[in-house]
Amino acid sequence: MPEWITWLFPDQASTIAPKVDWLYLALILVTGSVALLIFTLITVYSIRYRRRRIDQRGAHIEGFVPLELFWAVIPFLIFMGIFAWGGVIYYERSSPPKGTIDIYVVGKQWMWKLQHLEGPREINQLHIPAGYPVRLLMTSQDVIHSFYVPAFRIKQDVLPGRYTSQWFQATKPGRYHLFCAEYCGTEHSRMIGTIEVMRQEDFQQWIEAQRATQPMKSSGKEVFARLGCDSCHSSTDTPLGPSLHNVYQRKTSLKGGGSIVADESYLRESILNPADRIVHGYQSTMPTYRGQISDEQLNELIEYIKSLKR
């Protein structure tokens, strides 16, 4: 990106940011030239064909079909090109690579609560290493929020009752704005924070310093025990409940037809509202844990279930 034009852009601090910016520049170029063409034509015609005599009429021209087709078809083709370009980048931003660093995000009026898998919690602040793909697993405690980091060119709404996710890979150490982009009430404009991108070794140091906390899955294991989940969900399937080992990302058939991939949203739903979608071959005996578990604990519990391998 040439130097003289950078004032148009916020910091470019993720792998996807330059791609979005190039597309943006290309759009400015294409649409700019069309706009320029139209404005020039209007100006030239307005001067050249100004009315000179009071009774002067315009020429009698009905139209010209080939020209109409030309300016319908050519723009359409250009549009399809732009669509494809934007679609490719969108596909990339929607498809996280394997081996991401996962961060759990809980939005509430009006703050961001974040937690690393290693255990440390942060509020309105997130420390992450540069050069690693990071995936955010996000949910809201109340209304819809939106996790927006302009420097990374990423944004995703955060919804109550389910998880949404997005990913990015930071490229440049520094401090960047975190905004809530979906209007969420009185203090919406203060639901902001900082993303602190650190060099790999700095991040290691930082996370070491937070060692007082234990990893999410360990906390999750405690929750698992406290709620007595293991009385029905043991390491093998029992008549009471299916085993949770390897359940994560498994395609599960449901009672009443259909099937579902057991992703974070389904695990969450099954804990809070077990009767909604029951695994095929089981009865609806599990009680709801709504109200007995906070969103943070729920995240920890899910992280523990995800860690269960045979």
Next chain:
Amino acid sequence: MDGPETSIVAEQFQSLEQQKDADTLGMWVFLATEIMFFGGLFLAYTVYRIMYPEAWAEASGHTSFAIGTINTFVLLTSSLTVVLGLDAATLGRQRKLILFLVLTIVLGLTFLLLKGFEYYHHYKEGLFPGPGFRLEPEYARAALLFMCLYFAMTGLHALHMIVGLGLMSFLLIRAWRGLIRPEFPAHVEIIGLYWHFVDIVWIFLYPLLYLVDRHQ
């Protein structure tokens, strides 16, 4: 929709033909908005039914099959009386017209009465949205979604029935006074269209709300 008291053709129209055309087209365009109005509800219904099939079957069992079915017959019959009324109006048979209008109103009231009776039962069972809202805990969540949709859909349908009854009473009064002329019974025609539309909505509501997986 000017009344034909003074001259049958309202002053903005050139001819009776034009006025008839405009009246009928106007009603159909209005029905198009009605279709879209209920369409939004049908969309929500479809989304959630696919999402929560089990809960849907369960919750549907709480509606009253008997009342729903009887009401279907009641409404279908009322549609018949409406067209017969129109027929009588075009033939200038005023007494028959009045008879059919009265029959329609009676059938409409029967429908609402039965519906109200059913609502009363839901109320006692605790199916009304609000603080006392409860179903068996097993299906609670999504079954409540069904009940919300059920009340929204049948409630709005009932509201349309009430409007329809109002319009029918208006027709009855006009017929009573002998204001409906055989050469231009436009009011009977377009109010009839509305009535039939409300009937059609029920034709869809009935299987969607009362007959979900009844065989289970």
Next chain:
Amino acid sequence: MDDTATRAGTEPDYLKVEHSLRSWLLTTDHKRIGILYMISVTGFFFIAGIFALLMRLHLISPEGALFKPETYNRLFTMHGIIMVWFFLIPSIPNVLGNFAIPLMVGARDLAFPKLNLLSWYLFMAGGGLAIVSAALGGVDTGWTFYIPFSSNFSKTHVYWMAAGIFIAGFSSILTALNFIVTIHTMRAPGLTWLRLPLFLWSIYATSVILILATPVLAITLLLIAFERAFQVGIFDPNLGGDPVLFQHLFWFYSHPAVYIMILPAMGWVSEAIACFSRKRIFGYGFVAFSSLAIATFGFLVWAHHMFVAGMSMYGGLVFSVLSFAVAVPSAIKVFNWTATLHKGSISYHTPMLYALGFIGLFTIGGLTGLFVATLAVNVHVHDTYFIVAHFHYIMVGGTALGYLGSIHYWWPKISGKLFPDMWGRLAATVGFIGFNLTFFPQFLLGYLGMNRRYATYAPEFQFLNVLSTAGATILGVGYILPLIYLLWSLRYGKEAGPNPWGATGLEWLTPSPPPKHNFHEVPEVTWGAYNYHDMEAQDGRS
């Protein structure tokens, strides 16, 4: 028919036929109802405009110069709601559509005059409820009413507002119904579809959208009220409901609503460009059918407001490609207007300046629409000032400009008087400059990452915000000027005569102001629209 013609020959014009307030409030004359709408719609425009100006003043400082965030949130909500439902949507259709449609089709009135009056009363009732809601302290949900904030969290007067919009929606539906029926059944003899002025094509397309989209908004608002009343409802995530479904329903109406706002303005621009170039519009058929194409495609793209809302990725791709498709008919219109100027005989009366300004601003608004339809760019600019700038270029640069322009264009017909053209040109120029200064910086702000609906913002955005506020002040002047000189002209303006612009179209054949029943004799049409090359054919008949 014959006796009406003779009666009309002696009757005074529609303004003078009766004078009492009662004769206005109970009128079924489409022209008078148009004026009732003009007064009320313009009133709402200034109310919402004041809200906007207060917002811009507040944003002079990053910390917010004037209000607490809760006040600011109410301001932008009220601004949005009143502008959208009580100005933009009714503006051109209800004011100038009402006034001009029967004149343009050569009819004595709309098909259902009483229904027309009822629409105005419904509109005022809806507007009244909105004002009540504002007076009680307003609503802070944003004009989009996103659930669950608007159902379970907001503590403001959502019911009043939703009821107001709901009732105003009925007014829209009934008006649209009236227009559709009138255009279908009441055209003058010989006035075939392909001889219709383009304004009528676009009003027709608008009415179709109103008919098909407004009821979906109505049901959505009812469902909000339901959910708020019972604290459970079908979008409630606590019940397993999906807030995104609310957005689908909401945007199914609200995206086509954008075309409800812009299409009538486009229709009027076609009239003005042809008139002030004294030339038939280039590619009449393409411009006419592009209106219907916009009305149709406009319904296929709603979820491009929801690319980051939690929709599926594939849903995003589908709606993006469809959104690009809707840009084609809009592009066709712009190209055809430009081509119409070629070899024209162009004069620069006030309406023409507005029309040219419309083309310029709509071009920018439309082209930035491509940015927003592009998935990857949308993710970044969604809910930022880029969006705000984009849709204000369409809504203010398009619709509000079109409203002002069309009022100027038909003002001689409405009032029988000419307005001072120099003042008109000045106001148009001032408005154009003010507008660009207000909204162009917002494109830059948006891409830099400034969010919309922010009462406070990061300090680095201040410079561009101050520019924008300065522009808003100039824009305000551009709106107040016409109010003054148009009112002035009512008393002191020169007599206009039937056809001051030398325009074609049936409305210019009848005296200004027209008699109550519009035409002394129902015209028989033997010519196509915009026959500027052959006006004698028409003049001979008048």
Next chain:
Amino acid sequence: MSEQAVSRTVYYRVFFALIVLAALTALVAEVNLGPFNVTVALVIALVKAGLVAVYFMHLRESRSLVWLVLLISLAWIMIMLVLTFADYATRSWGQFR
């Protein structure tokens, strides 16, 4: 006159068909047809609605414009359903790795 009598006969026949179909839909709901229960119920409902529209609402004798109004509104319902399901039907496709 005879024309009127004919149309009355038609009304009674249509009414009879509607009653039979209503009974049929109630009865068939008791039989387990798997996923086809919904299909059958909706097809019957569509036929009933069609009968009411064509005969009772006089679509049969109406000008094509009225048909157009009806068809457009039905098409728009389909647009609403189909495009909304462009989202819902694909929600589970690779949302999370």
